[in-house]
Structures are given as structure tokens and as C-alpha cells.
Amino acid sequence: MAVQNNKAEGTVLLEMKHVKKSFDKSGVLKDISLKVREGQVVSIIGPSGSGKSxxxxxxxxLEKMDAGELIYLGEKAAWEQDDKKGQKRCVYAPKDKLKQIRSYFGLVFQSFNLFPHYSVMKNIIDAPVCVNHVSKNEAKERAKKLLAQLGLSDKENAYPCQLSGGQQQRVSIARALALQPKILFFDEPTSALDPELTAEVLKVIRQLAQNHMTMIIVTHEMQFAKEVSDHIVFMEQGVIVEEGTPDELFSSENARVREFIGKVSA
Structure with a gap:
């Protein structure tokens, strides 16, 4: 059953307007606009190479846009302005403003990205202590609570090489949550895991959804996206082809959307 609430009137935490991005003159993102409200879970689906990541x-x-606007909690991180030749270009806020804006979100990578020479505890507390200047004691208390929630209380002194892939990904989630972000991004969080370990991680994300954590999830797990999302975005060739509630996407009349969901769900 989908973990959904009526969040259509909630505070807008993230807004992307008319975003464009090219690599080697090849358009990867072509005029993408997206709005995410507090408490929403938004899944982004689509074939490989569609621009999701x-x-x-x-x-x-982590990438600079070529055009468009990026806004967190009403604060502009990037916007367009005319250069000396009168051409539009994307400019970014000053470093101190971007540092503040970075504190609004956390990111969980598909490849874990844990420091191999740090223990689980040090992996989790390092950013809160060094970046956010949280006291070491407070950071450790946060970490212990998160590890308990994620079923990893006995792993705080372990090193990444001593953990399964599912455990490493749960540590990555704890590390992101330790910064107390307003939005949590997941970039295909289960793509490096086998089915059993995938189930471990999806269970954690479901729990976060039940706790009304705002999340944006790039995933190929169609049934999971259907269950956990308030809003699903289908992308292909750098554009949003269709978006809506899970019921709307999974009963879409768009032939390409139906074909993709059918193939990936099979």
C-alpha cells in the first residue's frame, strides 16, 4: 500500500525551473522543471541515459547547470542573468550561501562512498563535526540513535570492508541523516545490491517515508516506487515525458510509459 498523504499544499522545499545541461554539445537535460514539497516522496524513473542521475x-x-533556476526553501542557488554580450547564462550564489544551501539536503550514492579507513562511527560523525561544527558528543549521540534505528548498533566500530553491501548502504543513509537534512536524495540506492540486500535498504527508505522524510529517489524498482511515492516522474531523452501520482503513472495511456513500466516490472 502506498505511503501517501495529501502534501499538495506543503511548503516548497526544492524548485528547479527550466533546467538545461549539456555534455560535449549533447543535451542531457532539456528544459526540466520540478517542484518538491515538504514530506513528499518523489521517484524519478526512466531508461538508462534519460538524464535522471x-x-x-x-x-x-555536483554539476553546474547551463540554464535554469535552482531554488531551496525560496533561496536561489542558481539563476540566469545576461552576460556582457547580452546572452543568458547560469550563475551561482556566493560560496557562503551555497554552503548554507548544501546543509538543506543529503545524498545517498549507489556506490556507498564510505571512507574505507574510517570506522562506521567516524564515517557518520565526520561531516557533522567538521562541516557543521556539532560537538563530538552530540554527533556520537545522533549516530548511535541512527544506527539503532537502522539495525546497526553492533557495527559502530566496524570498518566498511567488514560489512555487507546492504549494511554499507544503511551506513550511508545514517551518514546522510546525521546532517539532519530537509531533503534526502537517493541515486539508485539498490543498483549495487543483490535482491536480499536490496530488500534491507528498501525497508529503511519505507520507514523514512512513514516518518514523512522528504525524499527524491532515482530508482529502477518499479513496485517500490509505486508503493512509497507521492509523485512519480518518468524521464526519457532529457525531458519529463509524464508525471503524476503512482496510480496515474501506472495506469498511463502513454504507450512509452506503459512499455517501460511493463518491461522493468516483468
């Missing part, structure tokens, strides 16, 4: 990387400031 690039969209996440632009949203999380």
Missing part, C-alpha cells in the same frame, strides 16, 4: 547531480550542486 544528471538531474540529481544538478540539484545537489
Amino acid at each position: 544528471t538531474l540529481l547531480r544538478c540539484a545537489t550542486l
